[in-house]
Amino acid sequence: MQESDLIGIPEDSISTPALIVDADILEANIEKMQSYLSEKGVSLRAHAKTHKSPYIGQIQMKTGAIGLCCATLAEAEAMVQGGLNNILITSQVAEADKLQRLASIAADADISIAADCRENIAELSEAALSRGSTIGIVIEVDVGMGRCGVRSAGEAVALADETVARDGLRFRGLMGYEGHAVFIGDRTDRRRTGLAANHLLMESVNAVRARGIPVEIVSAAGTGTYDIAAGMEGITEIQAGSYIFMDLAYEKLGLPFEISLTVLSTVISRPDQKTVVLDCGMKSISVEREMPRARGYDGMEVFKLAEEHALARVDPSGKSPLRGEKVSLIPSHCCTTVNLHDRIFLVRNRHVEAVLPVSARGVH
Amino acid sequence: MQESDLIGIPEDSISTPALIVDADILEANIEKMQSYLSEKGVSLRAHAKTHKSPYIGQIQMKTGAIGLCCATLAEAEAMVQGGLNNILITSQVAEADKLQRLASIAADADISIAADCRENIAELSEAALSRGSTIGIVIEVDVGMGRCGVRSAGEAVALADETVARDGLRFRGLMGYEGHAVFIGDRTDRRRTGLAANHLLMESVNAVRARGIPVEIVSAAGTGTYDIAAGMEGITEIQAGSYIFMDLAYEKLGLPFEISLTVLSTVISRPDQKTVVLDCGMKSISVEREMPRARGYDGMEVFKLAEEHALARVDPSGKSPLRGEKVSLIPSHCCTTVNLHDRIFLVRNRHVEAVLPVSARGVH
Known part of the structure; x- marks a missing residue:
């Protein structure tokens, strides 16, 4: 079927496995996050790594986001396009050709990138100068994940100095990401760890300000800690992505967002009374956190994902889907599940409203 | 860069993360499997789920494979195209639109599909008749995985009868897949489990033959058990896929194939002396088996994959890659890693020889 033939068809007629997003729930999630943050006086920089779709990015911008985050340069290119x-861009870029690509999109759009070392700042300056563009610099601070980012306020100040001294760059501010806090189940512990992380970030922010360098952006948090960071003096914007779709991991945190994303699958075999085999596996639903959950079948437990098969146990005496029936699965990780698909079926009232390309998938 | 600009460039200049296949090793693996099976008098039905690339499928056919397996209908469509x-096609198809698509490609190519129930055989017959094509039927037998497939020789016979009685279908034979044996580390145990699985398959084959129905295809095995099945009377063809690329999981089995597939990445940060951060994560290298291994750096241990970051520990006193350097990672699962990429860079003598689209990725 051509994509235009798909508009208006019932969700149940979509060929599986298919990535389904409920438009009403998506919009409600976007509005809920935006109105919460607006009330707190904090900006939303919505993370495009979750959807990789300019279409959804546009909804976030129209609802009030000040901009987007991207995890990679290629995502940023797709969003600009x-x-x-x-x-x-929340990751560093270290390759010569990517520095050029970055400088190139910075000529057409307001682009900033995370940096965490002097050499990189020098490279970014050279690239911007060679292209005649300006690249915004946000110093990344390691706030406890042990991944990228400067390890001290002193290093942050040195990099801010370096940025200010270089042509082609504009110092914008600092960012942290408390990824080590986002999934802490206990709310009090999550809050404690999140606040400690943001204190580390603010230490660097204050040191840069004390140096006389204006800090415009202080960017932090994710869906699991958005309200913790939003309540903290000095944080100017929240980097949240998963709140739009949600998943089994985020569901456990008791956040006020609903699950809008499911993977539609078909029962391809009922080889015995207690086994259901579905046509979706690791190549269409991510597996790294936990098994997906079948919606609408309480006693059904997905216990294994092969490459193209999901295996579920059912109680032979209870309700279970027959061969040929469609089953919606809720993934445990929305971002990596979206990354497995080329398109999102946006449905409203269980009918296809739009087919959205996942534009930034498979590009690097 | 356009794809034509990429031909001839050094491997180290490829923008990362990128899927690299060494052409010499790929060809050697393909030739080694083919000559082994030819000598044993068993056919190779190479599994396209691994590469999802008609280009590599063509190499396998030219080297002597009798045909390909596909895990999904969309893969088969891409291969026919x-x-x-x-x-x-080694999975069942249960949706009305897919039955039509299947009948449609069966008009242009010699297509068979695995079936494991009467209703499905009736549907396949109807679809073939409505399209005026012939669909080959291979009865799937569960040989111990507990996934799809009939659970007894009696059921296999009933389905063979049903197939023969229906128009639009051609009964081709039976298949099993001893997925529960493929990764058993101990060679003797793997052999015992593999042989037991194939005995179960042969029980069904013999029962169908005893019914007077000719069995042309007896299809079984994977890369981990190819030589076990090939040594067994009655098996006509081997379904092997991963032998062309290999990975860390298959490497442990001591098979005579070399690793041809790596993911090229770039060091984007050296935030401290013992940490290396690479620009590839769960969205470019699969994570479900174990962490990838960095080639050429003995003391370097990748201990975490985030969505777009790999974190590795290195010994500060030893050799480790600097920021900006490229590092090749060997994945633990080749099939799901290929599925994350839109293209394969085929390199020979460390220069790009071709850029192959992963045609069957993201289609369902």
Whole structure:
């Protein structure tokens, strides 16, 4: 079927496995996050790594986001091509050709990137100068994950100095990401760890300000800690992505967002009374956190994902799906599940409203 | 860069993360498997789920494979479009639109599909009749995985009867897949489990033959058990896929194939002396088996994959890659890693010889 033939068809007629997003729930999630943060006086920089779709990025911008984050340069390129401006790339770029590509999109859009070392700042300056563009610099601070980012306020100040001293760059501010706090189940512990992380970030922010360098952006948090960071003096924007779709991991945190994303599958075999085999596996639903959950069948437990098969146990005496029936699965990790698909079926009232390309998937 | 600009460039200049296949090793693996099986008098039905690339499928056919397996209908469609004929789809299809798509490609190519229930055989017959094509039927027998497949020789006979009685279908034979044996580390145990599985398959084959129905295809095994099944009377063809690329899981089995597939990555940060951060994560290298291994750095241990980051520990006193350097990672699961990429860079003598689209990725 051509994509135009798919508009208006019932969800149940979509060929499986298929990535389904409920438009009403998606919009409600976007509005809920935006109105919460607006009330707190904090900006939302919505993370495009979750959806990789300029279409959804546009909904977030229209609802009030000040810009998007992207995890990679290629995501940023796809967003700029999709008409979006004001992007913060949250990973470092170290390859010569990528530095050029970055400088190139910075000529067309307001682009900033995370940096965590002097050499990189020098490279970024050279690239910007060679292209005649300006690249925004946000110093990344390691706030406890042990991944990228400077390890001290002193290093942050040195990099801010270096940025200010270089042509082609504009110092924008600092960012942290408390990824080690986001999934702490106990709310009090999560809050404690999240606040400690943001204190580390603010230490660097204050040191840069004490140096006389204005700090415009202080960017932090994710879906699991958005309200913790939003309540903290000095944080200017929240980097949240997963709140739009949610998943089994985020569901456990008791956040006020609903699950809008499911993977539609078909029962391809009922080889015995207690076994259901579905046509979706690790190549269409991610597996790294936990097994997906079948919606609408309480006693059904997905216990294994092979490459193209999901195996579920059912109680032979209870309700279970027959061969040929469609089953919606809720993934445990929305971001990596979206990354497995080329398109999102946006449905409203169980009918296809739009087919959205996952534009930034498979590009690097 | 356009794809044509990429031909001839050094491997180290490829923008990362990138899927690299060494052409010499790939060809040697393909030739080694083919010559082994030819000597044993067993056919190779190479599994396209591993590469999802008609280009590599063509190499396998030219080297002597009798046909390909596909895990999904969409893979088979991509292979037929890529000029390949003689395909066995190893999963069942239960959706009305997919039955029509299947009947449609069966008009252009020699297509068989695995079936494990009467209703499905009736549907396949109807679809073939409505399209005026012939669909080959291979009865799937559960040989110990507990996934799809009939659970007894009696059921296999009933389905063979049903197939023979229906128009639009051609009964081809039976298949099993001893997925529960493929990764048993101990060679003797693997052999025992593999042989037991194939005995179960042969029980069904013999029962169908005793019924007077000719069995042309007896299809079994994977890369981990190819030589076990090939040594067994009655098995006509081997379904092997991963032998062309290999990975860390298959490497442990001591098979005579070399690793041809790596993911090229770049060091984007050296935030401290013992930490290396690479620009590839769960969205470019699969995570479900174990962490990938960095080639060429003995003391370097990748201990975490985030979505777009790999974190590795290194010994500060030893050799470790600097920021900006490229590092090749060997994945633990080749099939799911290929599925994350849109293209394969085929390199020979460390220069790009071809850029192959992973045609069957993201289609369902």
